[in-house]
Amino acid sequence: MKLINQLSKETGIPIATIRFYEKSGLIKGEKKPGVTTNNYLYYGDDVVEKLRFIQMAKAVGFTLSEIKEVIDAWYLKKISRKAQMDVLELKLVQIEEKIQELKAMKRQIMTCIKNIAAR
């Protein structure tokens, strides 16, 4: 069980940002049962996983609310299996679209580089 400082060091995400993600409902720490002197929050390994996923997803242009949908489908067992599948399969489609867009950009830029080189 990790405290927020360790979480930050493992992921490179600032503590303030992690707190912001927690407030936004993307991750959740828990109070250690039995500890009454403080109200420190502890985080499991799943939270590190989630934070890494957030980093990746943000880097490819997903918003926090889109990311939250995926994380909820992933970890919350509350919603129906079908609803979980729907969210995840939609994300797969969107990921595939982004890959295609990136490949198109790559081709464009490579053409441009060739033009510059041929001058």
Add this chain to the structure above:
Amino acid sequence: MKLINQLSKETGIPIATIRFYEKSGLIKGEKKPGVTTNNYLYYGDDVVEKLRFIQMAKAVGFTLSEIKEVIDAWYLKKISRKAQMDVLELKLVQIEEKIQELKAMKRQIMTCIKNIAAR
């Protein structure tokens, strides 16, 4: 030569957003020489190209200032050939990174879908 309305219709980007991009230096319209009654701006086909590029690049998480760098390297002949190449090659690397991240996310989500299906 197109007016802003046509530009908007061809790309699906709102007029206000196109104006914002122009103010941000990503695209540029020109006054028709000889026309003195108005100050309407006209746009060439390169602007449509640029707007489509902006749409794609934004969809995969590039910021407007990153996009501006690429567009400048692309169209502005002012900067040195080497500087142009540097910008474009860096973008190629970043695009490749994003593709890898998307593929990693794809795998993760597919694993998750399999787990849900197997319940």
Add this chain to the structure above:
DNA sequence: ATAAAGTATGTAGTATACTTCATACTTTTC
């Protein structure tokens, strides 16, 4: 020729995603 639609300009407002600050308490270190 007049109303409707288009264009330009400037300013203000909004949403997202942080980031900083102030305060207060707890734990660790020397």
Add this chain to the structure above:
DNA sequence: GAAAAGTATGAAGTATACTACATACTTTAT
């Protein structure tokens, strides 16, 4: 046991990327 470092909370501030509004002028349609 006192200072330094860590944690929690709430509120305010910032950056990016729009989005809407008000005004004024121009062009197009009827």
